[in-house]
Amino acid sequence: MLENADTADGSAADFWSLAKTLWTLLSGQNYPLPGEYHPDPAYSLRSWTVYPWVDALDLLIRRCTRLAPDKRPSMAHFAEELRNCMAEPPEIASDADAEVLRKRLASLTDPTRQTLRAAQEERQRLEELATDLAAFDLEVQTLIDGMLGGNLQQWENAHPSHVNSFQERSAWSLMRHMLYQSPGDPSRVWVWWLMNARIPNGGADRTGREEMTLDIDLRVIHRHDGLEHASYVLHESFSAPLGSATFARILESAKALVAGSEKDLLTEVTRIAALPDDHVPEWFPSTASE
Known part of the structure; x- marks a missing residue:
């Protein structure tokens, strides 16, 4: 980036900076770690926070700080990963009609199941x-x-x-x-x-x-x-x-x-x-x- 500032794609550098900033915010440190990020036990986000998606974020930061710019993910992928980490899990709605059908199925199969149980006994x-x-x-x-x-x-x-x-x-x-x-x-x-x-x-x-x-x-x-x-x-x-x-x-x-x-x-x-x-x-x- 420094050697070819006029022709280089600056988006790869943005990924690098954004990942370093994300690590600094989540770890609570004043400065990011230098160089390519390796989530060793001493530097992993798990050492600083109990956020449930910490392992996925460690992986994202590592990919964004790879030395080869073409190996870093796109900004769209970065944004999608953050949205998925922040999103609430989907609710499993209880369908009253499904419960009625389950009870109906149970009543239809109960005689056969009783017969099988009796035969097994x-x-x-x-x-x-x-x-x-x-x-x-x-x-x-x-x-x-x-x-x-x-x-x-x-x-x-x-x-x-x-x-x-x-x-x-x-x-x-x-x-x-x-x-x-x-x-x-x-x-x-x-x-x-x-x-x-x-x-x-x-x-x-x-x-x-x-x-x-x-x-x-x-x-x-x-x-x-x-x-x-x-x-x-x-x-x-x-x-x-x-x-x-x-x-x-x-x-x-x-x-x-x-x-x-x-x-x-x-x-x-x-x-x-x-x-x-x-x-x-x-x-x-x-x-x-x-």
């Missing part, structure tokens, strides 16, 4: 029920294994032949089973444990609470030449409203019933295991036909 309730029953089943399996002294091998993936008698139509069901089999090929004696919990269709009591039916089945299977015979069967069914104290009690009662069968179970398992290899049981068809 039902899924959660059944998941909790399944967790409780799985814990009960594991306790009983451990109990049976202890009753057998760990002498029979467990097979979780085996499918009991009598399982179809428990598969009734129901709104919800959970079946779990475990096979304990004696060593040897073929295995002579099996012990089956089966638990089937179900909520029948329309299974509500007089108070409207859903009832759950729990079937437990513990049996000793004598196997001979490819055929099976249930020589001991412990079967019991329990029913109770879900979430009731009675429901919690039937799990305890079922477990106690299994524990009480220990002597009869062991007697039958031991009897079959002690039979000689050439023994033909009385229930076998060839024996029955003679």
